[in-house]
Amino acid sequence: MQFFLMTWLLIGAQSFNHPPIITSEFQPEYFLNRFSSLALPCQAYSGNIKYYWYQNGQKVENQIHITANINSGYLMITNYTKDNFGMFYCVAENDYGASVSPFVKISGAVLDKFRNMRPMSMLSCEEHHHCKLDCFNKPRCEPPDACLVEWTHGFGTQNTVLEDEKTAIDLDGNLHLLNVSKDCGNKSYACGIWNEQTKEFVKGSSIQLFIEASKSGTSPRKIFHSNSRVHLGKHGVLQCIFSGTSMSEIKWKNKHGSSISTNNKYRTSQYGRILHVMNVTYEDEGNFTCVTENNLTQAPYLNVTSPPVFLDNGKSFLTTNFTVYSEEFVRLTCNAVSSPMENPPVVTHWMKNGNIFTSFRDISIQFLENNSVLKINRALDDKVGGFQCVTENSEGIAVVNFLINYVGDNRTLKGPFYLFYLTVLVFAIGVLILIAFGFFVRKRCYQKLMPLYLVIRRRSTTNHENDYDNIAIQ
Ligand SMILES: *[C@@H]1O[C@H](CO)[C@@H](O)[C@H](O)[C@H]1NC(C)=O
Ligand SMILES: *[C@@H]1O[C@H](CO)[C@@H](O)[C@H](O)[C@H]1NC(C)=O
Ligand SMILES: *[C@@H]1O[C@H](CO)[C@@H](O)[C@H](O)[C@H]1NC(C)=O
Ligand SMILES: *[C@@H]1O[C@H](CO)[C@@H](O)[C@H](O)[C@H]1NC(C)=O
Ligand SMILES: *[C@@H]1O[C@H](CO)[C@@H](O)[C@H](O)[C@H]1NC(C)=O
Ligand SMILES: *[C@@H]1O[C@H](CO)[C@@H](O)[C@H](O)[C@H]1NC(C)=O
Ligand SMILES: *[C@@H]1O[C@H](CO)[C@@H](O)[C@H](O)[C@H]1NC(C)=O
Ligand SMILES: *[C@@H]1O[C@H](CO)[C@@H](O)[C@H](O)[C@H]1NC(C)=O
Numbered sequence: 338m339q340f341f342l343m344t345w346l347l348i349g350a351q352s353f354n355h356p357p358i359i360t361s362e363f364q365p366e367y368f369l370n371r372f373s374s375l376a377l378p379c380q381a382y383s384g385n386i387k388y389y390w391y392q393n394g395q396k397v398e399n400q401i402h403i404t405a406n407i408n409s410g411y412l413m414i415t416n417y418t419k420d421n422f423g424m425f426y427c428v429a430e431n432d433y434g435a436s437v438s439p440f441v442k443i444s445g446a447v448l449d450k451f452r453n454m455r456p457m458s459m460l461s462c463e464e465h466h467h468c469k470l471d472c473f474n475k476p477r478c479e480p481p482d483a484c485l486v487e488w489t490h491g492f493g494t495q496n497t498v499l500e501d502e503k504t505a506i507d508l509d510g511n512l513h514l515l516n517v518s519k520d521c522g523n524k525s526y527a528c529g530i531w532n533e534q535t536k537e538f539v540k541g542s543s544i545q546l547f548i549e550a551s552k553s554g555t556s557p558r559k560i561f562h563s564n565s566r567v568h569l570g571k572h573g574v575l576q577c578i579f580s581g582t583s584m585s586e587i588k589w590k591n592k593h594g595s596s597i598s599t600n601n602k603y604r605t606s607q608y609g610r611i612l613h614v615m616n617v618t619y620e621d622e623g624n625f626t627c628v629t630e631n632n633l634t635q636a637p638y639l640n641v642t643s644p645p646v647f648l649d650n651g652k653s654f655l656t657t658n659f660t661v662y663s664e665e666f667v668r669l670t671c672n673a674v675s676s677p678m679e680n681p682p683v684v685t686h687w688m689k690n691g692n693i694f695t696s697f698r699d700i701s702i703q704f705l706e707n708n709s710v711l712k713i714n715r716a717l718d719d720k721v722g723g724f725q726c727v728t729e730n731s732e733g734i735a736v737v738n739f740l741i742n743y744v745g746d747n748r749t750l751k752g753p754f755y756l757f758y759l760t761v762l763v764f765a766i767g768v769l770i771l772i773a774f775g776f777f778v779r780k781r782c783y784q785k786l787m788p789l790y791l792v793i794r795r796r797s798t799t800n801h802e803n804d805y806d807n808i809a810i811q
């Protein structure tokens with residue numbers, strides 16, 4: 338019995354029985370459209386796993402247009418309706434508990450109509466000056482990556498205005514004729530939006546453009562610079578527009594004032610009006626400068642932001658193992674951070690095996706430091722399990738899984754106690770064998786061993802106590 342117990346203690350301490358470890362990586366948001374269905378695989382390893390998907394906190398029940406496969410982990414959505422939109426996550430469960438996947442927002446790709454459509458409006462510009470045509474009342478278009486502003490002239494949508502040395506469309510969608518010529522006049526212009534995902538195009542109100550003779554001369558001017566926002570690790574786009582056509586070259590400098598040359602990190606396009614910054618880091622945040630040949634300067638700002646990321650791996654999803662000893666309290670810290678200058682993430686909830694903690698009445702559980710720390714003040718009921726923290730900022734949601742393995746008495750594992758306890762155990766076994774087979778031993782001898790038995794008894798857990806008692810009674 339003692340040999341078995343000791344083996345259990347030592348081997349049990351080394352094997353780690355834990356809830357599944359989720360390996361799926363999702364985009365933070367998916368957009369459904371009329372033509373395609375969505376299949377999201379929740380994947381995890383370790384043990385015999387069952388998968389459950391949740392939509393806005395409710396378990397997904399299989400219906401015609403939305404199904405969640407408990408064995409494969411696939412979530413399938415085949416219809417574009419509001420019922421299928423929401424915040425989703427998957428819970429992967431095995432015999433030891435459950436883990437929670439990253440959160441995924443599912444919404445619809447949309448392209449609305451232009452608002453406040455007016456009859457044709459008039460605009461007149463002076464020849465050889467800068468002429469700006471606003472794209473008013475742009476409709477909602479999602480996802481943003483799939484939306485492209487296009488300008489057309491004339492009737493219908495056939496005659497697309499192409500960008501060239503004299504023509505630019507800014508990142509807000511407005512058209513700039515940088516040195517407008519007579520032949521741009523007496524035409525109607527309209528902006529429209531193309532949604533690559535829904536394959537739809539909508540056209541806005543028309544503007545009739547007249548070109549007047551130039552009354553005064555003009556020289557190149559600053560017209561537009563972007564304030565761009567990009568997520569950490571993604572690809573940032575900055576834009577500068579100057580008027581005039583003599584402006585053949587735009588040079589870019591980083592925030593430290595060093596000239597930028599085209600390489601893996603930077604690329605320019607559209608006559609140098611656009612700068613692409615690859616794999617952005619927080620180092621890239623700041624004012625870039627764009628300079629023309631005649632020293633006109635603008636300073637577009639690149640804002641590098643991010644959903645919460647965990648300090649351990651720099652990502653928004655983390656799985657971490659914990660070994661717990663009976664006499665310790667457990668302290669779990671949800672240490673996610675936002676971008677340096679932004680508000681810290683807010684912990685929205687904690688879960689145990691994928692179930693949200695709803696009752697705060699359990700005095701054995703405390704939420705500390707604005708909910709970023711979960712403290713469990715007594716021995717855990719379950720031997721193993723998963724605790725999850727969900728935290729968010731303006732840019733997204735992050736999830737950490739703490740996989741807990743409860744190994745019992747810490748004295749079998751920690752520091753100098755280890756050898757001491759092992760010695761006591763081995764000694765105890767010897768003594769107990771002596772006692773068990775010691776029918777012939779005299780009472781005096783038994784009394785001699787008695788104090789030692791008490792020492793062992795004090796040092797054992799309740800489980801072992803029974804064993805000692807039983808044997809001692811023999
Ligand atoms: C999608 O669902 C809506 C409402 O539930 C239904 O009217 C429509 O026919 C469905 N479309 C497809 C392609 O099944
Ligand atoms: C544009 O129209 C105005 C009057 O409608 C006319 O005077 C002018 O010559 C026209 N310009 C061109 C370039 O056709
Ligand atoms: C606009 O174009 C005209 C003719 O091509 C040129 O003479 C003039 O210098 C240009 N203006 C500017 C500001 O570039
Ligand atoms: C940017 O990231 C991509 C993919 O993450 C990688 O292949 C590429 O080498 C990175 N480029 C630079 C300049 O770090
Ligand atoms: C960036 O430029 C803007 C205006 O051009 C200025 O207000 C801002 O302080 C600058 N930011 C930094 C970090 O230099
Ligand atoms: C632009 O500035 C640089 C240095 O600041 C100077 O050498 C150059 O002559 C200037 N060019 C013009 C066109 O003013
Ligand atoms: C950058 O964007 C984030 C997220 O929208 C915002 O909270 C932050 O204030 C912005 N930073 C600057 C300097 O504009
Ligand atoms: C957690 O335990 C599993 C299985 O023992 C192991 O594969 C994984 O690397 C561990 N993870 C960490 C962060 O220790």
Ligand SMILES: *[C@@H]1O[C@H](CO)[C@@H](O)[C@H](O)[C@H]1NC(C)=O
Binds near residue numbers: 706707
């Ligand atoms: C808790 O939040 C408040 C306000 O958001 C903040 O001032 C305080 O520093 C936070 N405390 C901790 C321990 O993070």
